Amino acid sequence: MLRALAITIGALVILALAVVAIGVGVRSLMTPVVDGIHHRKGQDFALIERGRYLTAVADCASCHTIPGEGRPFAGGRRIETPFGFVAAANITPDAETGIGTWTDRQFDAAVRQGERRDGKPLYPAMPFPYYSRMSREDVLAIRAYLDTVAPVRNPVTSDLLPFPLSIRAGMLAWDALYFRPGEFRPDDTKSPEWNRGAYLVEGPGHCGACHTPKTWLGGDENAQKLRGSVIQGWFAPNITNDSTRGLGRWSPDDIVEYLRDGHNRLSAATGPMAEEIALSSSHMTDADLYAIAAYLKDQRGGSEATPPARSEDAAMAAGGAIYRDVCSACHTPDGRGVPYLFPALAASPSVRSRDPTTLIRIVLRGARSVATVREPTGPGMPAFGWQLDDSEVAAVLTYIRNSWGVAAAPVTAEEVHTARTRLAARSE
Ligand code: HEC
Ligand code: HEC
Ligand code: HEC
Known part of the structure; x- marks a missing residue:
């Protein structure tokens, strides 16, 4: 009796294995090639499309693709952290050097x-x-999409950090301090749009990775959420609804336009944000961008007030003269700029941000704004690093930070000098 049962079970198992094997065989024979894309796993196009969208929202390509190399997701890009570089892995479906043989778990x-x-x-x-x-489900949709990209053989060594950080186990302590795992939980007191925005900003969009101030260990300073942080030689400004240093004076339409097209009537994106827009937010639906705007407009800023530099200050006088000579032709004497061409410095939260890193960088090196599908040629700003010395750059920035009814801490010649030296040492 028992033996018969065992034999039956054994037969069933063999039969099941055979069916699976045949199924796999037939599947692989039927693997369709659509638009040159090789679909390895199943044919759930709705799932793959959902994954493609989430991969763009999460901007996986920005780190896992070396720009201009034409090998999407093949890894190898060196990601700068305050402690050194970490190379992003190969996440193409290559069996040996990518994630081809990984389980979903x-x-x-x-x-x-x-x-x-x-x-x-x-x-x-x-x-x-x-x-x-x-x-x-979101993550497995991303996996389903990544399974459709071209497998690339590219072994990547991610460990570029110096000792003692090279000991990965040390990261467990970091996780204990700063990592709060867990799925997004909607807030029932808020609208569905707000909750969608919260999910996008706090989840796949990872806006705080750049915009939230960091502790000395590089963890998020949660009480200061989205209030601005230095990142890779730029300052990612305060994007709360704060009216002096945040997005208080931006309407939801302004925010949506900036995230979709790379500029709006007030500002234009450069640096890491230009890349974020080109690869990620310009591919989001308008509904999702409005959801992000609704969430950001509901974030309280709470920034400290800074007394304006007095207009009789020497720096203000010198800065005003330089501004009229070299800047006002584009940015206009009243700081209002020309909508969609030259940013309105008078209305730019970036100009008043507590940290002038981005401003100094733009004046020294110039800026090229993002080209998006809707706006293929972004305007550019010339570099003035060769023309203006440290104290002149400091003066003109102090001037624009303290004119037109706005106020921010003056910029010093020492700060410009340090930034100039650091920039000279940077490749990008
Ligand atoms: C801000 C940069 C950045 C973004 C954005 C990013 N990654 Fe990564 N990813 C990295 C880096 C750097 C590593 C290597 C980290 C390490 O070795 O400790 C990595 C590692 C991985 C690994 C582990 C691979 C291995 O071989 O160990 C996977 C899987 C992965 N990323 C998938 C993704 C997916 C999917 C997305 C989008 C949802 C994504 N990444 C977005 C930087 C990024
Ligand atoms: C890789 C880093 C990075 C990520 C990720 C990032 N940002 Fe930014 N962001 C920046 C930087 C740097 C700037 C300043 C760019 C400039 O001045 O041209 C900026 C500027 C902005 C601005 C304009 C603010 C101003 O005062 O001009 C908005 C709005 C914004 N980001 C929203 C977002 C949102 C929403 C997300 C998430 C979906 C996001 N950012 C993700 C780095 C980042
Ligand atoms: C030839 C026209 C031109 C001149 C002259 C010019 N700018 Fe600009 N400026 C631009 C453009 C275009 C941008 C937007 C580019 C971008 O962000 O990619 C810009 C951006 C900026 C920004 C960033 C604004 C924001 O909201 O992110 C600052 C700050 C700035 N300029 C300051 C100055 C100062 C100070 C001078 C004079 C020393 C100056 N500019 C001269 C065209 C000009």
């Missing part, structure tokens, strides 16, 4: 728990603390 653990395939912790240069807000 392993992929989900990497993206939402920061756990490598060998169980060791990933560095938070991979923004898993944000991706942890996604659902398992």
Whole structure:
């Protein structure tokens, strides 16, 4: 009796295995090639499309693709952290050097728990603390999309950090301090639009990775959420609804236009934000962009007031003269600029931000704004680093930070000097 049962079960198992094997065989024979894309797993196009959208929202390409190399998701881009560089992994479906043979559980653990395939912790240069807000379904949709990209053989060594950070186990302490795993939970007292915006900003969009101030260990200063932070030689400004240093004077339409087209009537995006827009937010639906705007407009800023530099100050007088000579032709004497061409310095939260890193950089090096599908040629600003010395740059910035009814701490010649030296040492 027992033996018969065992034989029956054995037969069933063999039969099941055979069916699976045949199924797999037939599947692989039927693997369709659509638009040159090789679909390896199943044919769930709705799932793949959802994954493609989420991959853009989460901007996986920005770190996992070397710009201009034409090998999407093949990894190798060096990501700058305050402690050194970490190279992003190959996440193409290559079996040997990519994620081709990973199980869904392993992929989900990497993206939402920061756990490598060998169980060791990933560095938070991979923004898993944000991706942890996604659902398992979201992550598996991303996986389904990544399975459709061209597999690329490209072994990547991510460990570029110096000792003692090279010991990954040390990251467990970081995780304990700063990593709060868990899916996004909607707030029932808010509208569905607000909740969608919260999910996008706090989850896949990982806006705080750049815009939230960091502790000395590089963790998010949560009480200061979205109030501005230095990142890779730029300052990502305050994007709360604060009226002096945040988006208080931007309407939801202004925010949507900036995130979709790279500029609006007040401002234009450069640097890391230009890249974020080109690869990520310009591909989002208008409904999602309005949801982001609704959420940002509901964030309280609470920034400190700074007394304006007195207009008789020597720096203000010198800065005013330089502004009239070299800047006002484009930005206009009243600082209002020309909508969609030259930013309105008088209305720019960036100009008044507590940290002048971006401003100094733009004046020294110039700026090229983002080209998006809707606005293919972004306007540019010439570099003045060769023409203006440290104290002149400091004076003109002090002037624009304290004119037109706005106020911010003056910029010093020492700050400009330090920035000039640091910029000279940077490749990008
Ligand atoms: C801000 C940069 C950045 C973004 C954005 C980013 N990653 Fe990463 N990712 C990294 C870095 C850096 C590593 C390597 C970290 C390490 O070795 O500790 C990594 C590692 C990984 C790994 C582990 C691979 C391995 O071999 O261990 C996976 C899987 C992964 N990323 C998937 C994704 C997906 C999917 C997205 C989008 C949802 C994404 N990443 C977005 C920077 C990024
Ligand atoms: C890789 C870093 C990075 C990420 C990620 C990022 N930003 Fe930015 N963001 C910046 C920087 C740097 C600037 C300043 C750009 C400039 O001055 O041209 C900026 C500027 C902005 C501005 C304009 C503010 C102003 O005062 O001009 C808005 C709005 C904004 N970001 C929203 C977002 C949102 C929403 C997200 C998430 C979907 C996001 N950012 C993700 C780095 C980032
Ligand atoms: C030839 C026209 C031109 C001149 C002259 C010019 N700018 Fe600009 N400026 C631009 C353009 C275009 C942008 C937007 C480019 C971008 O962000 O990519 C810009 C951007 C800026 C920004 C960033 C504004 C924001 O909201 O992010 C600052 C600050 C700035 N300029 C200051 C100055 C100062 C100070 C001078 C004089 C020393 C000056 N500009 C001269 C065209 C000009």
